[in-house]
Amino acid sequence: MTQMNMIQALNSAMDVMMAKDASVVTMGEDVGYFGGVFRVTDGLQRKYGQHRVLDSPIAEGGIVATAIGMSVNGLRPVAEIQFADYIYPAYDQIVSELARIRYRTGGEFNAPVTIRTPCGGGIRGGQTHSQSPEALFAHVCGIKVVMPSNPYDAKGLLISSIEDDDPVVFFEPKRLYNGPFDGDPHKPAVAWSSHPKGDVPDGHYRVPIGTAEIVRPGKQVTVITYGTMVHVCIAAAESLGLDAEVIDIRTIVPLDEETIVRSVKKTGRCVVAHEATRFAGFGAEILATIQEECFWHLEAPIQRVAGWDTPYPHAFEWEYFPGQARVAAALKATMEAK
Amino acid sequence: MSAIRTRLHVPQAPARPGEKPDFSYLQLSPAGAMKRPDPNAPLAETEYLANGLVRVLGDDHRAVGQWDPHLAPSDLELGLRHMMMTRVYDDRMHRAQRQGRTTFYIKSTGEEAVSVAAGMALRPTDMLFPGYRNQGLQIVRGRKLVDLMCQLLSNSRDMCKGRQLPVMYHSKEARLFSISGNLATQFPQAVGWAMAAAIKNEDDIAATWLGDGSTAEADFHYALLFAQVYRAPVILNVVNNQWAISTFQAFAGGESKSFAARGPGYGIPGIRVDGNDFLAVYAVTQWAAERARTGAGPTLIEHVTYRAAPHSTSDDPSRYRPKDEPEAWPLGDPIERLKSHLIALGGWSEEREATLAKQCEEQVTAAWREAMTYGTLTDGPQLDPDTMFDDIFKDLTPHLAKQRRQLAAERAKAEKKDK
Numbered sequence: 001m002t003q004m005n006m007i008q009a010l011n012s013a014m015d016v017m018m019a020k021d022a023s024v025v026t027m028g029e030d031v032g033y034f035g036g037v038f039r040v041t042d043g044l045q046r047k048y049g050q051h052r053v054l055d056s057p058i059a060e061g062g063i064v065a066t067a068i069g070m071s072v073n074g075l076r077p078v079a080e081i082q083f084a085d086y087i088y089p090a091y092d093q094i095v096s097e098l099a100r101i102r103y104r105t106g107g108e109f110n111a112p113v114t115i116r117t118p119c120g121g122g123i124r125g126g127q128t129h130s131q132s133p134e135a136l137f138a139h140v141c142g143i144k145v146v147m148p149s150n151p152y153d154a155k156g157l158l159i160s161s162i163e164d165d166d167p168v169v170f171f172e173p174k175r176l177y178n179g180p181f182d183g184d185p186h187k188p189a190v191a192w193s194s195h196p197k198g199d200v201p202d203g204h205y206r207v208p209i210g211t212a213e214i215v216r217p218g219k220q221v222t223v224i225t226y227g228t229m230v231h232v233c234i235a236a237a238e239s240l241g242l243d244a245e246v247i248d249i250r251t252i253v254p255l256d257e258e259t260i261v262r263s264v265k266k267t268g269r270c271v272v273a274h275e276a277t278r279f280a281g282f283g284a285e286i287l288a289t290i291q292e293e294c295f296w297h298l299e300a301p302i303q304r305v306a307g308w309d310t311p312y313p314h315a316f317e318w319e320y321f322p323g324q325a326r327v328a329a330a331l332k333a334t335m336e337a338k
Numbered sequence: 339m340s341a342i343r344t345r346l347h348v349p350q351a352p353a354r355p356g357e358k359p360d361f362s363y364l365q366l367s368p369a370g371a372m373k374r375p376d377p378n379a380p381l382a383e384t385e386y387l388a389n390g391l392v393r394v395l396g397d398d399h400r401a402v403g404q405w406d407p408h409l410a411p412s413d414l415e416l417g418l419r420h421m422m423m424t425r426v427y428d429d430r431m432h433r434a435q436r437q438g439r440t441t442f443y444i445k446s447t448g449e450e451a452v453s454v455a456a457g458m459a460l461r462p463t464d465m466l467f468p469g470y471r472n473q474g475l476q477i478v479r480g481r482k483l484v485d486l487m488c489q490l491l492s493n494s495r496d497m498c499k500g501r502q503l504p505v506m507y508h509s510k511e512a513r514l515f516s517i518s519g520n521l522a523t524q525f526p527q528a529v530g531w532a533m534a535a536a537i538k539n540e541d542d543i544a545a546t547w548l549g550d551g552s553t554a555e556a557d558f559h560y561a562l563l564f565a566q567v568y569r570a571p572v573i574l575n576v577v578n579n580q581w582a583i584s585t586f587q588a589f590a591g592g593e594s595k596s597f598a599a600r601g602p603g604y605g606i607p608g609i610r611v612d613g614n615d616f617l618a619v620y621a622v623t624q625w626a627a628e629r630a631r632t633g634a635g636p637t638l639i640e641h642v643t644y645r646a647a648p649h650s651t652s653d654d655p656s657r658y659r660p661k662d663e664p665e666a667w668p669l670g671d672p673i674e675r676l677k678s679h680l681i682a683l684g685g686w687s688e689e690r691e692a693t694l695a696k697q698c699e700e701q702v703t704a705a706w707r708e709a710m711t712y713g714t715l716t717d718g719p720q721l722d723p724d725t726m727f728d729d730i731f732k733d734l735t736p737h738l739a740k741q742r743r744q745l746a747a748e749r750a751k752a753e754k755k756d757k
Contacts, residue, residue, distance in 0.1 A: 062560030069530020106499040107729040254735035
């Protein structure tokens with residue numbers, strides 16, 4: 001075990017996989033010589049060479065398209081899109097190509113591409129460096145969508161993603177890169193070394209895709225969330241002194257419905273939280289599932305916490321961000337409902 | 339037409355229905371006029387190729403000039419056979435759509451050399467990323483007609499398991515990538531495939547095709563950029579057949595510069611070739627393949643040809659271009675031209691041609707009869723609809739398993755009602 005922040009854990013996952021499997025290559029803007037703007041690929045080019053760790057042109061559509069071609073020729077490319085906000089030029093290649101190559105060829109071809117991309121706000125990134133577009137990918141058939149909330153899961157899930165024979169869009173909440181963040185920007189930053197999930201095995205291990213984790217067991221109310229909001233929700237529940245069960249879904253597609261349903265049936269109360277915009281956000285899918293599966297167990301209407309349906313405003317970042325106050329209000333509303 | 343005049347330039351098709359066909363815009367070079375540079379020559383020594391027109395077959399049906407690939411008569415006959423088979427197959431499948439047997443078809447009539455000559459000039463292990471009008475590649479690669487037909491029929495033996503529109507074939511074994519209905523996406527994918535071949539130090543190269551209209555997509559530009567940046571062993575083919583459905587190629591930017599001329603802008607040699615000249619297409623593909631295999635990088639080839647058929651079974655060209663435009667095309671018909679060349683060489687005759695045509699007809703008819711026994715879209719049998727949930731992912735996910743059960747229940751109920 002080593003103390004790692006999320007960047008180091010992701011770097012370690014890449015290192016482990018590149019050492020283990022010569023077909024793993026990575027490409028993206030600034031990933032090679034420089035090691036990535038967030039340093040996730042730091043040192044990899046020196047270790048594995050320029051032919052496996054490629055600096056690429058600023059052309060996200062080209063990065064994903066060539067990664068698809070490489071994967072059809074037996075490689076396992078990990079394409080980095082520098083910010084999730086930049087992924088849209090590649091959307092056609094992801095939605096119409098990557099997601100459907102296995103399907104449209106009756107299983108004859110497949111494209112095991114992993115697309116890594118930092119997402120989320122809280123870093124003063126403004127509306128083009130803060131988005132959480134996971135719902136746009138969850139709605140596509142044939143793409144797995146993953147978003148870890150801590151170093152341990154980040155490494156284990158990235159290894160699982162690279163080894164997976166299906167394409168994966170792997171979102172990295174960048175506000176969590178250097179430490180768990182509970183939503184309060186005025187508190188001093190906390191490092192991952194203070195968090196149990198900052199203990200990361202050095203070698204190869206997997207966190208399975210498609211399994212949620214109950215990060216805080218409880219009986220009174222279920223909080224279903226992922227990414228940065230995992231830490232915000234725990235803090236909000238604890239500040240209210242609630243015995244909340246907090247579930248980090250970790251994988252958006254495929255969704256671990258079983259863990260969600262079991263918990264909501266137990267508590268009868270539920271809050272769903274994500275940083276992404278609310279309208280048609282992934283929370284809506286979770287809500288619909290709970291309504292279908294747990295309706296007769298519910299004691300109160302399900303509450304939803306999300307970013308507002310506006311672009312992420314640079315000056316009003318913390319008014320936009322669904323912080324502890326917004327989560328606490330939702331928790332109170334669900335607890336007070338008769 | 340509105341009389342309002344502005345400074346906005348709107349390209350015009352050379353002729354619309356009722357007007358006289360006009361191909362005076364085409365820059366032509368005489369057969370044999372273009373020099374053949376060394377495949378590893380620096381870019382500056384190849385730039386003239388983007389503006390001229392490489393032609394080998396002259397009006398006297400003789401092969402002339404440095405680009406003559408000096409093919410053996412047996413190869414020429416094979417090329418003719420593949421092109422004729424492609425045409426017969428196209429005609430029969432187009433008819434099948436008109437008879438309501440299939441939903442959709444796309445012919446490649448007039449463009450057979452573009453696929454067949456290129457396919458023959460490449461190695462069987464080279465990976466091809468075709469567009470939707472490259473059925474000649476499927477024929478060259480020895481795909482069984484009956485397998486192709488089963489795809490068109492979406493029947494019980496459809497390689498795509500009933501999921502793809504007709505003509506979207508693929509074959510891992512024959513190294514033919516899956517055809518996409520989204521235009522141009524295959525272009526940068528082919529570049530990625532070629533980059534991987536280079537990373538792995540393998541000898542195989544990739545080749546890909548798209549139409550003049552599709553060059554407007556960003557994917558075309560990604561492909562040229564990545565191909566040149568990494569010197570990917572890939573051949574990028576633009577099939578300029580003048581028309582993108584009803585839209586003249588000038589709307590894709592072909593008015594002021596040739597499509598081949600896009601190449602040098604990226605540092606890639608661009609060759610403009612007579613796409614209806616089997617020998618010329620073969621020769622430039624060979625040249626590009628040598629460049630790719632020796633590490634010199636990509637080549638952009640513009641095949642100047644003409645779409646003699648409708649875009650697909652869904653459009654009527656007489657609504658947007660002169661009815662007699664195909665006959666006016668100055669570069670003739672690729673099959674007629676190769677046939678005349680073979681006759682000029684002395685080893686071929688109208689009788690042998692007729693025999694070959696008959697053989698192709700018989701093969702296509704026999705294959706069609708067999709394919710129909712495996713089902714049609716309208717009358718079945720098809721695969722179990724249950725299979726629609728397969729291959730979304732490698733393994734069935736819980737939510738898909740649930741939906742599969744739901745469909746099964748729906749069908750069971752419907753069946754009960756029918757009884």
